[in-house]
Amino acid sequence: MINVVASEWLKLRSLRSTYYVLASTLSAVALTGFIAFSISRYFDTKGPGGEPVGTGLTFSADIPPVLFGMLGALAISGEYSTGMIRLTLTTIRRPWILVLAKAAVVATVAAAAGQVLAFATYFTAQAVVGGRPIGASFSEPTALPEVLSTGAGSAVAAVMGLCLATILRSTPGALIALVALLTAPTVTERFLPAPWNDWTGSLTIPSLTRQLAAVPDSGAFAPSWATAVLAGYVVIFLAAAVLAITRRDA
Structure with missing residues (x-):
């Protein structure tokens, strides 16, 4: 397993798309x-009364999940398009090991990069705000936890992208499905009555990471339930990907 993880780490580093995606996160x-x-x-x-900046993470919260999901999808979709997946599966007799190794690598990279991005976003927002009382310092109870929870959401999004590409074996299909799934709760909540709309809107990755940090009015779930939902995403998508790669030819 360790050798497979090392191999997948080398593959991810060799992809130009990895660096393009990581550079694109600066847009957030x-x-x-x-x-x-x-x-x-x-x-x-105009003085007080407008929207506060806070940590600043909510302004670009929808960008990192999409980009890190792309990172995960591109980590395997290229192997399907070139046919290299056949050689990989010939070398690795158990396909589920390949999926788990790739998931471990993309999740680790996404978590680390997502955390760096979160701190960069936070400090950028606070630098722009300056001394105005509309920012959020780390002395506030939920500011630092909100920043620290962002990496977990990035890792989950990367695993989702990887699994979708494994299931669909298509880069465009995986990216379209990824965006559709990430935005589905936000779209669906508009058509549901209370309290179902609040519960549905709370299922997005940005909302779950804020609920994980116990940010007030961030959603309907307690931190423990938000953790369970994020973990559930990972388990469900990994199970579907393992089933797909095991049951069919490359």
Whole structure:
């Protein structure tokens, strides 16, 4: 298993798409800085009463799951398009080991990169806000936990992308399915009555990571339930991917 993980780490590092996706995550920092600047300008001209900046993570919260999901999808979809997956599965007799090894690698990379991105986003927002009382310092109870929980959401999104690409064996199909699944709770909640709309809207990865940090008014779940839902995503998608790669030819 260790050798397979090392091999998959080498593969991920050799993909140009890995670096393109990681570079694209900087768009979240840029977007957060722009929105924080706009809110700060409003505060300077009209005073208190506008939207606070807080940690700034919510302004670009939908970007990292999509990008890290792409990272996971591209980690295996290229092998299907080139046919290299056949050689890989010939070398690794048990397909489920391949899926778990790839999942471990993309989850680790996404968690680390997502955490760095979260801190970069936070400090960018606070630098733009300056001394205005519309930011959130780490002395506040939920500020640091909110930043630290972001890496977990990035890892889950990466595993989802990997599993979708394994199931569909298509880069475009996996990316379309990924975006559809990530946005489905937000779209669905608009058509449901209370309290079902709150429960459904709480199932998005950005909402779950904030609920994991016990951020007030972030969703309907307690931190323990948010953790269980995130873990459930990983288990369900991994089980589906393992079943798909085991039951059919490459």
